[in-house]
Amino acid sequence: MSIAVDHLGFRYGAGTAGLDDVTLEVGPGELCAVIGPSGCGKSTLLKLVAGFLLPQAGRIAIGGTDAGSLPPRARDLGIVFQNYALFPHMSALDNVAYPLKLRGVGRAERRRRAGEMLERARLSAEADRHPAQLSGGQQQRVALSRALVFRPRALLLDEPLSALDAAHRADMRDEIRSVQREFGIATLHVTHDQEEALSIADRVAVMRGGRLQQHASPRELYDAPVNRFVAGFVGHANLLDGTVTAPGVVTTAIGPLACDTRTQTIGAAVVALFRPEAVRPAPAGGGTNRFAGAVLRDRFLGSLRRFDVAVGDGVVMVETASREAVAAIEIPPASIRLLPPETTNPRGS
């Protein structure tokens, strides 16, 4: 089963927030993460797919059949809500059994199947507890079990890890991934946490201002972002405005950068992107893209050291494992990617 939205549009009242012409497909068994800053439309997208909002434009198909006008109860989707939305008056077992009860499954059978789901989630001992007596991670697993117990056609996850502390988040992330794989279910996972998205998704959709910016694999998103916003939102990035001044040369605030300009024309305004880990500390002296500079801020992060170097009129962020003093840096030309310029200022990172 798959989820497909086609030229989907929605607007809240007269405001600009909403969704603008979004086309996206989540294939069978695929986990698609939707990320973006607050107000980018990712929650609206989820509500539209779930049926809590009705689209004003475009189509929604679930499992190949048109679902855009169906009420939520007829869409056959498993949903894990941000705060889990567990029923506080029911035990964990009754929570998980509730979707089966709605489907007319007999009491003994639904208790058996709910019990199996809880066992899979290692919650058999907590089956009779109420949500208030469970930890955040346990509530999360109950919510996930409840969303999958009736074998829905697709799974929607609305910021499922945001209520957990950092220590549990990584574990739950892996658990969600393994359960999703096991069920082989198309999954739309909305999150504001790019690390979460990159680590578990097959493909990631980056949204901004109601529009889809890029929909690609985590690796492609990181290595080949389509614009300045995606580059800045996904991972750390050095983004320098510049102009192509000669073949193979882009002039920026830190000086002339040697890089591949074959796709550009002379005089074109561009944004030069290179990742901090691509920049190498180097001995002072001449060389391609070698710049002397003063270290501004030096942060020791254990396995990694991240520092800012003032070069010319600009600043370059560098990540390295080296602990040596730095007098100059080198930016390999192959690591530089030229992006189209953008007038609006994206969220930095």
Added chain:
Amino acid sequence: MAGPQIRTPRLRLIALAAPGLAALGFFFILPLAVVAGEAFAGDAFARFLASADLIGALGRSLLLGIGAGGVSLVVGIAVALHLSRLPPARRALLQLVIALPLTFSGLIIAYGFILVLGRAGFVTLLLAEIGVDPGQVAALLYGPAGLVMAYAYYLTPRVVLMLLPVFANFDQRQIDAAESMGAGRARALIDILAPQVAPTAFAAFCLVAAVAIGTYGTALALVGTQLDILPLRLYSMVADAGADFPLAAATSIVLLATCSLLMGVAEVVAARAESRHV
């Protein structure tokens, strides 16, 4: 604030509590003891139980309590549900208006109802214009139905005040979740919202029913002593010259016990619901 250097000596604590304790003793425990003593001394309880009249009055009081409590509950749920969906500022304003009847005495409420629905009442005269007999309207007011109406008028705010936090704190996403699992709106409300509201709703019902059973000011002003309910019986007993004080004392104890029992049930149910959901 609990540092040892500011620990108040025990003697001073007792001195500070003394006026309150004295008031409690003189104006609650002592009268209660006297009444109880009087009630239990002779055969007053046996006479109460043997009196079909008084048992009947007790039954009518219970019916009145259930009726007024039921009406208050239904109206209160509707109002609380509506309030819970309003933005906080408007909710606060409306809450203030709704709580106003709580400050009125029972007599004033009765007077208000007489001005509106009495024989020469404002609404009665308006209804007369479309052919409704003023006598019938007044008869309705000056009887059990009128009492239920007047009681519900000042008991409903109590129900609203108790239920509003439950509705306001209810996470609407639970309903969304139930619907996404395949429940229709009505089914979701019955399965998910109703059980979570029920304990507080029941507690509110007990509380207002207890008030309705025990109160007499409004009843006296509206129906005089014609309506045979226990508080008015009690009023007649102590107001008459040559009253049968032991029987009045026994009646008081029965009335007090009935109301206290209901309030007790309400407390237990509310506490239990709270302990489960925290």
